[in-house]
Amino acid sequence: MGVIRIKDRAGRDHEVEAVEGWRIMEIIREHGFEVEGLCGGACACATCHVEVCETWSDKLHPAREDEEAMLDELPLIHPGSRLSCQIIYTPELDGLAVRLVNGA
Numbered sequence: 001m002g003v004i005r006i007k008d009r010a011g012r013d014h015e016v017e018a019v020e021g022w023r024i025m026e027i028i029r030e031h032g033f034e035v036e037g038l039c040g041g042a043c044a045c046a047t048c049h050v051e052v053c054e055t056w057s058d059k060l061h062p063a064r065e066d067e068e069a070m071l072d073e074l075p076l077i078h079p080g081s082r083l084s085c086q087i088i089y090t091p092e093l094d095g096l097a098v099r100l101v102n103g104a
Contacts (some may be wrong), residue, residue: 002094004035005053009100024050024098025084033100041085045069049095052072052080052087060087 004027006014016031018024025037025048036047043066052060057080063071067086071077084098 002089002091004028004089004093005095005097006031006032007097007099009102017098018094020091021088022089023085024087024089024096026083027089028098028100032044035084035100037085043053043067043070043083043086046074046083047057049074049077049101050082050098051078051101052082052085053099056080056093056096059092059096 002018002093003015004018004024006016006028008014016027018027024042025041026037029037030096039045063082063086067083070083071081
């Protein structure tokens with residue numbers, strides 16, 4: 001088991017256990033953080049929007065066209081904006097840092 005680092009909406013940092021094969025959205029919710037994920041991971045709502053720390057962006061697979069389309073519908077995105085339902089935790093992502101985005 002590895003960890004991901006989460007900066008909550010109040011700016012506090014947390015380190016939580018991550019399970020291989022789980023979506024980052026599932027890990028965040030499992031630890032009690034607010035991330036809606038209304039579509040359940042189908043890449044159809046953008047309510048699981050997070051900002052990935054810049055140092056991790058190159059280590060993730062690129063966003064697919066459907067994820068980009070969902071992000072384009074958001075009123076405000078950031079350079080590291082991703083849908084947490086589209087990132088699957090693997091051992092290579094041990095220590096991944098994300099920030100929960102206000103109004104996601």
